[in-house]
Amino acid sequence: MPLAPDQLAPHEHWEQHLSAFAACFLPRRDCYAQQTSTGYRLVKAPLTLALVRDHLMGKLTLGAYALDTQSHARWLCLDADDETHWAELLKLAGFLATEQVPSYLESSRRGGHLWLFLARTSGAVTRRFGQHLLTAYGLDPQLELYPKQDHLKTGPGSLVRLPLGVHLKSGKRYPFIGLDGMPLAPTIREQLAILSHPKQVPPTFIERILTEVPVSEPVHHPPVTLEPRLPTPSDAHHLSERLKSAISVWDFVSRYVDLDAQGRGFCPFHDDHHQSFGVNASANYWHCWAGCSGGSIIDFWMKFRAARGLDSSFVATITELAQLLFPR
Ligand SMILES: [Zn+2]
Known part of the structure; x- marks a missing residue:
């Protein structure tokens, strides 16, 4: 269910939300990724809030690199690009909800993403947590996890399309949704307010998953x-x-x-x-x-x-x- 595209009038908390949203999703600012008709292009220029605003306004589409320059992540993103995998993500979000662990479903043209926000954690531990999570809940171990690298070697590594922009192909904006399939909030600015301060996965849950669950x-x-x-x-x-x-x-x-x-x-x-x-x-x-x-x-x-x-x-x-x- 796409959101209407014309709900992004500036408002009083706009700058704070924009800045918090960027801090949450974009772990590095020394460069950025911009979507083109053939994929993402690395732009070796500082990522400014003006660019993030342009992304939200649909003037361009940014990619969010998963790791910062020290190979640490602030989120784990599970990617489903078809109905089957999307059903798996819905299942996982449901399981997590019963454990009071916050996760955020982002719908897309087909499939979508499940985002889990963490305190700054090494890419290796973040990925390991993701893999253990798939095992713990009996999900397809082939589900794609971002970050895709434990550690950056050359280049900025894997990226995910920054949420709340306008999809290049469909021209629509896709919201974060609840387990009932309804948008978490009806307007883009309210979505931004929620996603600029997402709840983090409790560290005790991460430790439990890492230590109790064997990877398949x-x-x-x-x-x-x-x-x-x-x-x-x-x-x-x-x-x-x-x-x-x-x-x-x-x-x-x-x-x-x-x-x-x-x-x-x-x-x-x-x-x-x-x-x-x-x-x-x-x-x-x-x-x-x-x-x-x-x-x-x-x-x-x-x-x-x-x-x-x-x-x-x-x-x-x-x-x-x-x-x-x-x-x-
Ligand atoms: Zn080592």
């Missing part, structure tokens, strides 16, 4: 030479749960990484000069702020095996971990 592992068919101890994925899952409860992330990781009292250390997975690696003892996970991802002891050991040039599949990893932690 691709099914690895064990090579015939492997011991027949792991005949089925459910046995493998059972073993992975036993491994994770056998030792804390702190106790295990500190065998391989020197951690200070705060749990910080040099990352074993990249050339680290800044103590980018950390273990959160209370939430029982590790992560690398420079983008080497993070998670459980199994995730750690997978990367540790990969760094040694060994098979880093799930089965090979938990098989070796079982030998380490449950010696016969």
Whole structure:
């Protein structure tokens, strides 16, 4: 249900809302992306509020880069470009609502987006949270997540069309909607007021999803030479749960990484000069702020095996971990 295009008269809180909206959706201002007939073009010029205003007025269409210059995100956006995936996003929004976790549905020409707003969080942790979320609620693991990169290497990375503009193809403006399919607010300026101060996902929920929910592992068919101890994925899952409860992330990781009292250390997975690696003892996970991802002891050991040039599949990893932690 598109909004009428002529509801954007300036009003008294206009500048504040515009500025808060930009701060929320646009993590970097040193450059910006503008939609053209063939895709998005990177413009190496400062992103001004005048440009954001032009976007809302439908004079141009901006893209919102997902990561800032330090590869941190302020939102996670799930993208559905067909009816099937849109139904998945509606389902997820419904699940989150029952847990009192705020999320924002943005309809589009076909499909739409589900936005979750976070305190500034590394791209790696943001993506990991997104992947765990899909697993936790049994959704299609192929649903597209933005940011698409854990860490920027060259260029500004992935982007999502900045909401509340006018769609280039349909010429319409698409609103944020509630679970009932009705716009969150009837006018564009009221939508702007809501989306300039969206509610954030509680950090406790993020930690819970990150630590309690295993990411759905691709099914690895064990090579015939492997011991027949792991005949089925459910046995493998059972073993992975036993491994994770056998030792804390702190106790295990500190065998391989020197951690200070705060749990910080040099990352074993990249050339680290800044103590980018950390273990959160209370939430029982590790992560690398420079983008080497993070998670459980199994995730750690997978990367540790990969760094040694060994098979880093799930089965090979938990098989070796079982030998380490449950010696016969
Ligand atoms: Zn690292």
